[in-house]
Amino acid sequence: MSQSIxxxxxxxxxxxxxxxxxxxxxxxxxLSIHPGQFVAVLGHNGSGKSTLAKHFNAILLPSGGxxxxxxxxxxxxxxxxxxxxxxGMVFQNPDNxxxxxxxxxxxxxxxxxxGVPSQEIRERVDAALAAVGMTEYARHxxxxxxxxxxxxxxxxxxxxxxxxxIVLDEPTAMLDPVGRKEVLDTVKRLxxxxxxxxxxxxxxxxxxxxxxxxxxxHDGHIVADDKPALVFQNVDGLRTLGLEVPEPVALLYELRQxxxxxxxxxxxxxxxxxxxxxxxxxxISQEQI
Amino acid sequence: xxxxxxxxxxTHLYSAGTPFEHTALHAVDFSADPGEYxAVIGRTGSGKSTLIQHLNGxxxxxxxxxxFDGTDIWESxxxxxxxxxxxxxxxxxxxxxxxxxxVYQDIAFGPKNMGLDSDEVDRRVKQSAxxxxxxxxxxEKxxxxxxxxxxxxxxxxxxxxxxxxxLVLDEPTAGLDPAGxxxILDNIRTYHQEKNACIILVSHSMEEVAREAERLVxxxxxxxxxxxxxxQVFAHGDELEAMGxxxxxxxxxxxxxxxxxxxxxxxxxxxxxxxxxxxxxLHRREER
Numbered sequence: 001m002s003q004s005i006x007x008x009x010x011x012x013x014x015x016x017x018x019x020x021x022x023x024x025x026x027x028x029x030x031l032s033i034h035p036g037q038f039v040a041v042l043g044h045n046g047s048g049k050s051t052l053a054k055h056f057n058a059i060l061l062p063s064g065g066x067x068x069x070x071x072x073x074x075x076x077x078x079x080x081x082x083x084x085x086x087x088g089m090v091f092q093n094p095d096n097x098x099x100x101x102x103x104x105x106x107x108x109x110x111x112x113x114x115g116v117p118s119q120e121i122r123e124r125v126d127a128a129l130a131a132v133g134m135t136e137y138a139r140h141x142x143x144x145x146x147x148x149x150x151x152x153x154x155x156x157x158x159x160x161x162x163x164x165x166i167v168l169d170e171p172t173a174m175l176d177p178v179g180r181k182e183v184l185d186t187v188k189r190l191x192x193x194x195x196x197x198x199x200x201x202x203x204x205x206x207x208x209x210x211x212x213x214x215x216x217x218h219d220g221h222i223v224a225d226d227k228p229a230l231v232f233q234n235v236d237g238l239r240t241l242g243l244e245v246p247e248p249v250a251l252l253y254e255l256r257q258x259x260x261x262x263x264x265x266x267x268x269x270x271x272x273x274x275x276x277x278x279x280x281x282x283x284i285s286q287e288q289i
Numbered sequence: 290x291x292x293x294x295x296x297x298x299x300t301h302l303y304s305a306g307t308p309f310e311h312t313a314l315h316a317v318d319f320s321a322d323p324g325e326y327x328a329v330i331g332r333t334g335s336g337k338s339t340l341i342q343h344l345n346g347x348x349x350x351x352x353x354x355x356x357f358d359g360t361d362i363w364e365s366x367x368x369x370x371x372x373x374x375x376x377x378x379x380x381x382x383x384x385x386x387x388x389x390x391x392v393y394q395d396i397a398f399g400p401k402n403m404g405l406d407s408d409e410v411d412r413r414v415k416q417s418a419x420x421x422x423x424x425x426x427x428x429e430k431x432x433x434x435x436x437x438x439x440x441x442x443x444x445x446x447x448x449x450x451x452x453x454x455x456l457v458l459d460e461p462t463a464g465l466d467p468a469g470x471x472x473i474l475d476n477i478r479t480y481h482q483e484k485n486a487c488i489i490l491v492s493h494s495m496e497e498v499a500r501e502a503e504r505l506v507x508x509x510x511x512x513x514x515x516x517x518x519x520x521q522v523f524a525h526g527d528e529l530e531a532m533g534x535x536x537x538x539x540x541x542x543x544x545x546x547x548x549x550x551x552x553x554x555x556x557x558x559x560x561x562x563x564x565x566x567x568x569x570x571l572h573r574r575e576e577r
Contacts, residue, residue, distance in 0.1 A: 043466075044466040044467075044468055044469070045436060045437050045438055045465065045466045045469055046436055046437075092464065146333055146334065147333055170464065173463060173464040174463060174464070175333070175493075176332050176333045176493045176533065177332075177493055177495075177533065177534060177535055178332060178533035179333065203464070203465065203466050203467070205467075206538070242466060242467060242468030242469075243466065243467055243468070244467040246538070247496060247537070247538035247539060247560060248538060248542060250560050251539065251542070251560050251563050251564060251567075254560060254561075254563075254564040255564060255567060255568070258564065258568055260567070260568070260571065269538055269541040269542050269545060270545065272542050273542050273545035273546050273549070276542065276546055276551075276567060277546055277549050277551055279567070279571070280546075280551050280567070280570055280571070280574065281551075282574065
């Protein structure tokens, strides 16, 4: 168990019912996330994916089963600060997460609350802003930044707490394509260069395709958990769950439906172009047509 | 065809006369025809929200004109009021604007304000609920007991209930899962077809606008650099990318293939088009 940064064991969660039976949002979820992984979580609205994410730093506590963060039971109230130090959360709406009127003060908010000495806060804030590429905006007012920049400030605020894991709940839902790319590139860089574990909850298939591991949630259960290239091969299965596949996979799937023998593993535009080039040059053998 | 909604040299300055003065729109000529499906694309801060807020008189031009059906919407107070019923605007995240006790009352709010009698209000509420695929049983529920996707459809129904000739939607699928997005886009298409309404869809998804719209209008730094059918606009791939917009994934796949010397058409932007183009290319090779 010590290997997992986050581990859930038969996690059950129900919202407390004011009247009648409470719906079960998570129904026996067992998942273990290892340090340094980049895990994406997909699922339709109401599948339980955000509820699951909120268990990863004890915003929600299980109704049944267990959640361990670096081996600490999240129900252990005395260890709450330790848990929050390990796992930081970034939410969908950047405007709801920014508290200060100057970028660097906002980033300093977390470590100040942890009682970090002021000299070290300075170092942490500078390092966090550099890590998200926002150093030159340190003294700017956050409300004048773009959505992508605000989300990067929110990520810097989490980084300044020096977590081992960052959980992002649909961080790009409100952003334009440039903002989305800024946030995704930042997250991938933190994962690769600093070894920070990343859990990304998303509705964007192309973002999920960039993770090392893809978990699919449906009605409070995990229904798939594998490399994205493998999960996305099950095109019909995902569509039954109200999900989609990245456009390159969707095209290759359509071609297969028309009897063209192409693999479904090309997740990106470049990979897809590579497969199609081989096909059109006749390297891949043809069954029909 | 005469435009149903049109802007002429529309310029809008925010905080005019202060050190924060900022020109959001520079002499923009935008127009949409009756029954047309137009998508507006642009980065955050490009001026697209400012533009659509002029279309039903929420913002007043600093200079220039907004015309509905050929006449200025600011001609008289009465005219502005009429236009607000004829040009329906669905904001981003409209589900946060629901406030009534029941879904029925929420959808009825607009038509009631138009002064319609209760039979007509009733007909419109039921028809709009049908357009957005809400079951009759949902009408008596509190809007706050619904799922995110359902709430958003209630909010759209509330605007559709005014039976606007122009329906403007600002990122109606943001934050929804693929099935939820597909439903909303279906609802919009149904309204478009059954009422022959003009749709103006603001979206960040190039794939979405490629599938849905007949014409794309690109907004960049308060001007309209490109406007035309998707194939024509997406042919400006490099310029769009420089504006932070990009082109649909299929267009990028085909651009890569053509760069590798594979002979393929340049005007592909949706999956069905891509499938047909690849199958045709395979067929040609077979014949050789």
